[in-house]
Amino acid sequence: MEQAILAAAEELFLDRGFALTSTVEIAKKAGCNQALVHYYFRTKENLFQAIFARKIKMFMTALTSMDQLDLPFEKALEYIIQAHFDVLASNPRLPFLILNELTTNPKRIEALKDILQNEIDLRPVMHMQALLDQEIRKGTVRPTTMMDIAMAMAALNVMTFVARPIICGVLDISDDDYQEMIAHRRQENVAIILRSIRP
Numbered sequence: 001m002e003q004a005i006l007a008a009a010e011e012l013f014l015d016r017g018f019a020l021t022s023t024v025e026i027a028k029k030a031g032c033n034q035a036l037v038h039y040y041f042r043t044k045e046n047l048f049q050a051i052f053a054r055k056i057k058m059f060m061t062a063l064t065s066m067d068q069l070d071l072p073f074e075k076a077l078e079y080i081i082q083a084h085f086d087v088l089a090s091n092p093r094l095p096f097l098i099l100n101e102l103t104t105n106p107k108r109i110e111a112l113k114d115i116l117q118n119e120i121d122l123r124p125v126m127h128m129q130a131l132l133d134q135e136i137r138k139g140t141v142r143p144t145t146m147m148d149i150a151m152a153m154a155a156l157n158v159m160t161f162v163a164r165p166i167i168c169g170v171l172d173i174s175d176d177d178y179q180e181m182i183a184h185r186r187q188e189n190v191a192i193i194l195r196s197i198r199p
Contacts, residue, residue, distance in 0.1 A: 002040045004030045010051050014093040017100055018048050052101065052108065053115055055094060060120045062087045073131040073141070074194060077149070080128070081190045085157045089182060092161045142199045152196060156189040 008029035012021040023044050027034045041047040062083040071079065088095065101108045116122070128146055135141035160182065168178055 001030070001032055001036060005032065005037055005040055005047070006051060009047050013048060013051060014097055017097065018044075018105070023047075049111060052098075052111060053119075055091070055098070056112060056115050057119060058091075059087055059094070060116070073128075073135050076128060076131065077194070078190050081153050081157070081193060082186060084153055085160075085186050085189065088157055088161050089186075092164065095158045095162055139199060141197050144197055149193060149197065152193055153189070156185075156192060160185045160189070 005026060009021070009026045012025055012029060021044070023034050023037045026044075026047070027037045030037070037047070041050065102112065125146065132141065132144070132146055132149075136143055164178065167173065167181070168175075173181070
């Protein structure tokens with residue numbers, strides 16, 4: 001039942017956001033009464049925090065699972081960009097929820113900071129920065145930082161999914177055409193970033 005409540009809450013939070021979702025609706029969707037929601041999670045805020053933490057960890061784990069891969073820098077970077085893209089493709093409404101909550105609820109920033117500091121292994125990020133520094137010294141990559149690359153990756157990948165209502169609505173493209181566009185963007189976003197860091 002606890003997992004059913006989490007699944008129901010996640011779907012409603014993604015559809016409506018935190019503020020417009022009630023525990024009554026969550027209970028109804030999960031097939032239980034409101035008392036069980038409170039029994040497992042006490043408050044709607046606790047329930048949201050559990051989902052928020054899980055999604056952030058899933059998102060970050062996709063980007064920080066490089067330490068066991070012995071890849072050259074460009075191949076490692078391609079892997080990260082595509083892993084980030086694939087997480088978004090599997091959770092296309094997630095950027096809306098995260099951006100909305102981080103901009104409208106300041107305490108979410110503290111929760112995010114706590115997750116990053118205490119629950120995510122950031123050594124692969126430092127490993128990538130070390131690989132990047134080596135490539136810069138060799139002259140194969142222009143001077144830049146992993147933060148700059150991450151910002152470019154987020155801009156390209158997230159926009160692909162955030163823009164879907166506009167692209168599909170205004171351009172009146174079918175779901176099949178959109179899926180073709182997604183597959184193309186997965187490769188194109190990698191190519192754009194790799195071109196941008198070359199001297």
